[in-house]
Amino acid sequence: MTRLSWFNVTSLTLGFAFLYLPMVILIIYSFNASQLVTVWAGFSTRWYGELLQNEAFLDAAWVTIKVAVLSSTIATVLGTMAAYVLVRAGRFLGRTLFSGMIYAPLVMPEVITGLSLLLLFIGIGLDRGVLTIVLAHTTFSMCYVSVVVSSRLMSFDRSLEEAALDLGCSGFDAFRLVTLPIIAPAVISGWLLAFTLSLDDLVIASFAAGPSATTLPIKIFSAVRLGVSPEINALSTIMIGIVTVGVISASLISKHRTLRQRQEEQAAARAA
Amino acid sequence: MQRVILIAIPYAWLLALFLIPFVIVFKISLSDIALAIPPYTPTLDDGVGPFFRALDFENFAFLMSDDLYWKAYLSSLRIAVISTLLTLLVGYPVAYAMARAPEEWRATLMMLVILPFWTSFLIRVYAWMGILSQEGFLNQFLLWTGVIGEPLTILNTTTAVYIGIVYTYVPFMILPIYAALDRLDGSLIEAAEDLGCSRLQAFWLVTVPLSKNGIIAGSFLVFIPALGEFVIPSLLGGSGTLMIGKVLWEEFFNNRDWPVASAVAVILLLLLIVPIILFQRNQQRQAEAEG
The missing domain is CATH 1.10.3720.10 (MetI-like)
Structure with missing residues (x-):
């Protein structure tokens, strides 16, 4: 079908308006000069200036980025290992429990995950701070990574790995030289997913964070509980901007890469 | 050997940071509130026997009532x-x-x-x-x-x-x-x-x-x-x-x-x-x- 009926056009328009209007309104009001968030008093970048002077927010942003980089990197390593175990290791003792522990965190309510981790940290006497948030984030995001990576591992041709092993590679070399390059796109998207999950998380971080470390979502949450504030609007706009640029450029890069690959294949076909 | 290590690392991580925390939640749900740090009783310091005897379903009964x-x-x-x-x-x-x-x-x-x-x-x-x-x-x-x-x-x-x-x-x-x-x-x-x-x-x-x-x-x-x-x-x-x-x-x-x-x-x-x-x-x- 090439032409959309009026009904479909309406649902697309309304659907996407519903998804995007709230964010558009938020962005527009972040440039409002007035302290009163609902009264428009002219264009101004005042709140961005105040935001940049707000030490507490900058500190929290720094903690958040540190936690996200650390936890997503560890989660990618552990999650890739877990995916490899699930798809390639065959049967072993406790396999059902293992796959259960991979899938359960995906559907677990955050309040329960957060509560249980906090009780563990207190039980073993670990001081709450950056380390405990990293441990908590790594645990749930490694499960997301392993789901992303294992779907890629399942779909690729195993004979390539077997050929490498036949030709004298050790198991680890076969993984490093053959498997890893093939699953690399999934590993990278797993890392990105883990990174955004960590940036975004409020509930688990609130349980795992101590007084010594506050992440940006915790800071935002305690500020917006009291109501809408123009500074938070400015901060939100910056975050939305970064995400939009990131996602769009990532998709453009991957599109470009597939195009180039196709061109190379065509060139190779012509040469042959 | 490689295989064992490969399985053991993520397995141990999930056991320690996913499963054991749940066991702790379950255990504490059977405990009583206390004015102490941590704020519940009993803990394993009390010894194994008294520890298990002190657990009960009181909190669940409370939730019901x-x-x-x-x-x-x-x-x-x-x-x-x-x-x-x-x-x-x-x-x-x-x-x-x-x-x-x-x-x-x-x-x-x-x-x-x-x-x-x-x-x-x-x-x-x-x-x-x-x-x-x-x-x-x-x-x-x-x-x-x-x-x-x-x-x-x-x-x-x-x-x-x-x-x-x-x-x-x-x-x-x-x-x-x-x-x-x-x-x-x-x-x-x-x-x-x-x-x-x-x-x-x-x-x-x-x-x-x-x-x-x-x-x-x-x-x-x-x-x-x-x-x-x-x-x-x-x-x-x-x-x-x-x-x-x-x-x-x-x-x-x-x-x-x-x-x-x-x-x-x-x-x-x-x-x-x-x-x-x-x-x-x-x-x-x-x-x-x-x-």
Whole structure:
């Protein structure tokens, strides 16, 4: 079908308006000069200036980025290992429990995950701070990574790995030289997913964070509980901007890469 | 040897940071509150025998007897069910229109649905606070058009919670339904129309049953997180909106009653096990049907 009926056009328009209007309104009001968030008093970048002077927010942003980089990197390593175990290791003792522990965190309510981790940290006497948030984030995001990576591992041709092993590679070399390059796109998207999950998380971080470390979502949450504030609007706009640029450029890069690959294949076909 | 290490590292990590914490929650749910650090009793320092003797189901009995918890569980269930239905109503037409859109639009439309996923959940909920408040954007707009004479109270009500849940989870509904509709063979609908179905009948008798798997998957993906939701009811809901995630949070942080908070968590988990198992079954059946 090439032409959309009026009904479909309406649902697309309304659907996407519903998804995007709230964010558009938020962005527009972040440039409002007035302290009163609902009264428009002219264009101004005042709140961005105040935001940049707000030490507490900058500190929290720094903690958040540190936690996200650390936890997503560890989660990618552990999650890739877990995916490899699930798809390639065959049967072993406790396999059902293992796959259960991979899938359960995906559907677990955050309040329960957060509560249980906090009780563990207190039980073993670990001081709450950056380390405990990293441990908590790594645990749930490694499960997301392993789901992303294992779907890629399942779909690729195993004979390539077997050929490498036949030709004298050790198991680890076969993984490093053959498997890893093939699953690399999934590993990278797993890392990105883990990174955004960590940036975004409020509930688990609130349980795992101590007084010594506050992440940006915790800071935002305690500020917006009291109501809408123009500074938070400015901060939100910056975050939305970064995400939009990131996602769009990532998709453009991957599109470009597939195009180039196709061109190379065509060139190779012509040469042959 | 390599294989053992490969299995052992992620296994040990998950055991230590996922399974053992649950055992601790379960244990504390059987303990009593105490004025100590940590604020519950018994601990293993008391010795193994007394430790097990001191555990009991008192907290669960307390949850049964206090109707706050009953109400919170029931109202979470009700809110989760109703918002899942609302999400389906909003999401289905969008997924349907996406599947009918010209081929060259689809990648862009998909990206537009996925993009909000990457945006902070907290910010997306927060955006509605400015829209729904008394002097917010929606009220200003409605007053300006003359639809209403005086501002509506929407923020801090259950209605706002429904709006928040539908808004944040609608992509989870759109994507699986779109995937199901995208695979649907258009000639089946043509056949139904040739055989005398009206368009609406063809939709009900052919399209909807064939997108059933997408509807089921999407509904679970909305229902499961909605049931334990904390951020949406605490920012958009009012004091009248009882949801169990919020009760657990308050029990833990405000009342510092760890044993009762743990008991609430155990029951929430029990409530979730049935839909989670049903969801897994559905996914497995689908995978088998495709494989």
